[in-house]
Amino acid sequence: MAVMDIVADVPEALVSERIIRLQAVMQKEGVDAFLLTQNVDLYYFSGSMQNGYLFIPSTGDATFYVRRSVQRAKLETAVKVAELGAFRFFGETLAQHYPYLFGKESGLRIAADLDVLPTQLYAKLQETLGSAASCTIIDGSTYIRKLRMIKSPWEIGRIEAAAKVVSESLTAALHVLREGISELEWMARIEYELRIRGHIGLMRMRGFNQEITTGMVISGPAAAVPSYFDGPAGGLGLGAASPQSVSRSIIKRNEPILIDIGCCVDGYVIDQTRTAVLGKLPETLQRAYDASETLIAKAEEMMVPGAPCSKLYEAALAGCASANLSDHFMGFGADQAKFLGHGIGLEIDEWPVLAKGFDMLLEPGMVLAVEPKFTFPGLGVVGIENSYLITDQGARKLTQFKDGLILLP
């Protein structure tokens, strides 16, 4: 049988290096093994996203137990692939393959990505593993999130490729932006441009109940409607069953058009925001837009290795206070989001977060989307968002689309 065109994607050396790093964390934390369950985590640590469980012992070789498709997994990863077989025997299989772990007298501590693993499946895993050894599955999601924060040059290349796709797609779609088009219709055009350039159709998000496919185009008053979405702007959406992002609102002259879009190309996401206007922004909004540029410039300056994430958020709050815009920053009133930026990579909501209490220090290799925005109920949302790589020399912008308000006739 021909299995055409399926090849390993993530370099084998990179996969090995990631596994070794995770093993070092496990050894330090006194964890015996890690069981990866989520598609993105599987891809990160094996290079394959087939359906199964990746078992990484704290010492020794990993095994990817695959339900489907075994033959495809073997082509995608250099990690050892085994058939998962009947789920209820998974514990026994592991005990046979890893006798030096499952033969331990004391109880086994196995970490898993419990921030995303559904409880029902967790219980089933606990049961089958528990049938083979005294064993506790503990939450290892912070280990994963911390490792994934630091991007390799190969990953930066992928993020840059996604940045190029967004830039080209927005440039192409701007040609059809006109008074009278609906947010939905123009977004459909942006999505078409993104898709033909390789966007996989959605941007993966780790947070429970959060959904994003390409972001949002929200204009005028519809942009300023509060929403459940964990971001500074939500949008009116298409009804209670899709209560965020684009609506059927018509784009009008002299109203801000917030274009907060991204894509996922070959696994990696990019996130950028530009504000456009057909005509001229009302003075209040122009002033707020200018403030967003000031804030992002300030953040660019501050993003050096060793800077605490929370300090960047504090600086932004101080900037808003002095510009008399505190009430409008990242949403309005009770619906303000409490951050300035977030990590991006395989998912759109990675670590670190530029937020209060997030005291982690910036390190070379981190990639962050910084998105100062201001919400004015009844008027709209304005702001800017760029993505940056932290380097020894400071922040390097990965976003390719040019900065500045997009003024259209």
Next chain:
Amino acid sequence: MAVMDIVADVPEALVSERIIRLQAVMQKEGVDAFLLTQNVDLYYFSGSMQNGYLFIPSTGDATFYVRRSVQRAKLETAVKVAELGAFRFFGETLAQHYPYLFGKESGLRIAADLDVLPTQLYAKLQETLGSAASCTIIDGSTYIRKLRMIKSPWEIGRIEAAAKVVSESLTAALHVLREGISELEWMARIEYELRIRGHIGLMRMRGFNQEITTGMVISGPAAAVPSYFDGPAGGLGLGAASPQSVSRSIIKRNEPILIDIGCCVDGYVIDQTRTAVLGKLPETLQRAYDASETLIAKAEEMMVPGAPCSKLYEAALAGCASANLSDHFMGFGADQAKFLGHGIGLEIDEWPVLAKGFDMLLEPGMVLAVEPKFTFPGLGVVGIENSYLITDQGARKLTQFKDGLILLP
């Protein structure tokens, strides 16, 4: 502050009826309350998808505890809305609001949708609820899945609206299907047509790690590549980080083009498959395509109230055996999917499932997508898929696009 255009969507009477039905199940099962956590479940039982927890006691009024946006939730649901406040005090808040439950001597049994709730969040909920009462959170996901199986006339109307969107979009996109276009490019066009007609951008799927935005257009050998996706066909995809659905393969003459697409409009999904060919199918594939039409006709006949779901799958297997197509049914070899059809509604993978061991009986109000398909490695996939409502008079087809192989010059 103007919160424009936000209105209740699900009729208030329908929400009340659903809550009363869930309460009846709780009373029968000896459960004290249900805590809904997932966005789709929240929408079903309240009409709102804002971020929070819906608490439904086995007797008495429900409360939707909302983190964000409280003001939007109040406009979307007639259920009582309260601010969630600090999460760690959620247990105490519940104890204050529901003293007749939390004052019980014996331990409280609170059900939740544990098939989707992440383990980490489950542990936090267990902790805050446990601080207020002796309390166990049990898995109530089957109650939800069973209630949601039976659609109301209002829901059928929404599914029909989605069926109309898919039918119109495919009709429009067929005008640009030509030799030499890539799967990706043609899919981008279908998605554009779906989107401008109100598709929310993704189809929700309950299964862990499963992703679907609009389905797949897969052609020739690229269609027959096995994948992790829990369906009869996977597709080559766009690389290891998106290993299913469309690829950059070029659509050629005399090869099958499997168009398995759907959309989500106002919350409800539809799922349909047609096979197209530019020219003529090879004889083996034409024969298999004809068999898929025979199988779906047989299923249509058998879909009457009282028929066991598993019998429909058995009948399809028998049909395949007599047509000598068993090895090709719903995938090939080790990668065969083991079902004939699945429920649809707010999610694409609802109950019931037409599969072995699924002995539930069909009932009026169920909506099923039936999708007999045949996979030929190196050649492609052919088949058909329609969605049906079970009525007292038998199966009523909801799919609007006309049946039959799409023959293009």
